[in-house]
Every structure is written in C-alpha cells, then in structure tokens.
Amino acid sequence: MRLFAAIELPDDVVDELKQWWQTAQICFKPSDWRAVSPHLWHLTLAFYGDVGRNDADDLAEALLHCAAENPALILHNEASGFFPGPVRPSVFWAGVADADHTGKLKRLAHCCRYAGHATVRQHTAGESAFRGHITVARSRGFPAALSSADIELIPAVPSINWCADRLSLFQSILQPDGPQYRRLETFELKGSSHRTRGRYV
Numbered sequence: 279m280r281l282f283a284a285i286e287l288p289d290d291v292v293d294e295l296k297q298w299w300q301t302a303q304i305c306f307k308p309s310d311w312r313a314v315s316p317h318l319w320h321l322t323l324a325f326y327g328d329v330g331r332n333d334a335d336d337l338a339e340a341l342l343h344c345a346a347e348n349p350a351l352i353l354h355n356e357a358s359g360f361f362p363g364p365v366r367p368s369v370f371w372a373g374v375a376d377a378d379h380t381g382k383l384k385r386l387a388h389c390c391r392y393a394g395h396a397t398v399r400q401h402t403a404g405e406s407a408f409r410g411h412i413t414v415a416r417s418r419g420f421p422a423a424l425s426s427a428d429i430e431l432i433p434a435v436p437s438i439n440w441c442a443d444r445l446s447l448f449q450s451i452l453q454p455d456g457p458q459y460r461r462l463e464t465f466e467l468k469g470s471s472h473r474t475r476g477r478y479v
Contacts, residue, residue, distance in 0.1 A: 280450040281329045281398075281462075283341055283390040285321040285353075285442045287412070292316050295355070295372060298436050299414055302358075305432050306370065310421035318459060319412050321353075321374050323445060324390035326399050333398045338447055338463050340393035345465035348386045350443040352377040353410075358435050361411075364424040371411035372435045384408050386467075390445070443467050 287295075296316050303313060329337060354377040360367040376383045387408040394402035444467055449460040 279329055279331070279334060280327060280452070281334060281337065282325040282448050282450060283323040283393075283445055284448055285323065285445055286461075287319055287321070288440055291355070291438055291440045292319060294436050294438055295319065295412070295414075298372075298433060301433050303415070305428070306415055307421070310418055311370070311415045312418055312456070313415050314413055314456070318457075319414065320448075320459070321410060321412055321442075323387045323408075324394050324402060325405075326394045326402060329398045334447075334462070336397040337393060340397050341390060341445065341447055341463075342465050344386065344389040344393055345445055345467050348389060349382065349468040350441060351382050351386070351467070353383065353440055353442050355412075355435050355438045355440075358432060359411075360424065364429060367421060367424060368417045369413050370415040371413050374410035374412060377439050383410055386445070 299313070299316070306313075326337065353374050355372060356375055357373040359371060359373065361369040361371065374383070387410075391402045391405065391408075395404075444464050446464045447462045449462055451458045451460060
C-alpha cells in the first residue's frame with residue numbers, strides 16, 4: 279500500500295479555495311496542466327511510499343504518539359508557487375503555514391516523518407525541507423517555463439485561518455485518471471488516543 283500522513287481541509291476552506299481556483303485556473307493551459315479535484319485536496323505531512331500491512335500497523339501506532347504529543351493547530355493559507363520551480367514546473371500549490379508562525383506545523387510534520395523513519399522507510403526523516411502546501415494542479419509532461427509576468431497574473435490565494443485538530447493516515451490508490459485516496463485511520467491532536475476507521479474521500 280502507498281501510504282502518507284495528511285491533514286484534511288474543512289469544507290468551508292475547500293469552498294473558498296474552489297472560488298479562488300476557478301479564477302486562477304484561467305492562467306493554466308488545459309493542454310499543459312491537469313487540475314486536482316477539490317475533494318482530493320489535503321495538506322501532506324509525510325509520504326511513506328509502499329508499506330506492507332504489518333508495517334502499516336506499526337506506522338499507525340507511531341502516528342498515534344505524534345498526535346498525542348502535538349496540539350491542534352490554527353493554520354493560514356498564504357501565497358502560491360511551483361515545485362520544483364517556475365522554470366520546470368511540475369506542481370502548482372497553495373501554501374499553508376502556522377497562523378502564529380510558531381513552527382507547530384513543521385514540528386508535527388517532522389514527527390510524522392520520523393514515525394516513518396522508525397517504522398517503514400529509513401530515509402523519510404531526511405527528505406527535503408517541509409513546505410506546507412495543497413497541490414491544486416499537476417503538469418502534463420513538461421510545460422513551458424513561467425515568466426514573472428505569467429506568475430503575476432495568478433490571483434492571490436485568499437487569506438483563510440482554519441483549525442486542524444486531527445491527522446489521518448491515507449492510502450494512495452493509483453488510477454488511470456489520477457490517484458484516489460482512502461482514509462485508513464484518524465488521530466486526534468493534543469492528547470487523544472481515539473482511532474477511527476475511515477472511508478474513501
């Protein structure tokens with residue numbers, strides 16, 4: 279199973295970002311870019327890759343401890359950008375950060391990465407620096423480099439504060455029209471040990 283840990287977006291945040299994306303997507307050629315369906319938007323904390331079922335149980339236990347050690351977060355949508363950059367763009371994203379800029383989101387992500395490092399994937403903790411983001415579009419092949427003028431045309435991401443009080447372990451199921459995500463378990467942040475089985479989202 280291809281697994282990752284992530285925070286889901288509240289419905290009202292998805293609705294506001296959808297309105298922004300309806301305007302922003304005009305700047306992206308459909309021949310060069312494929313939009314990610316809003317019901318799949320999420321904030322990835324750690325990606326674990328292929329994991330066996332027994333190892334997945336150990337990973338879930340480690341994530342339970344991460345949730346117990348980390349508080350609920352007030353998050354803020356801000357800025358947008360491209361991975362790896364505008365010269366060879368492959369992903370367009372909307373940024374997410376701590377509303378109070380205290381580093382709590384980064385600490386939670388690091389905890390989730392080390393959970394993978396200790397259980398299923400030894401280099402998880404040493405991956406590239408965490409950047410909170412929501413992937414909203416992926417390139418088709420190799421689109422042309424974007425100039426500063428192109429980027430200036432993209433409307434600003436709306437300023438939204440929202441609460442994240444849980445993280446989830448997801449399975450990524452690859453399909454011809456793009457991945458689908460199945461929520462396996464959910465862990466409440468700040469001291470809760472409650473675990474609930476999920477459904478397709």
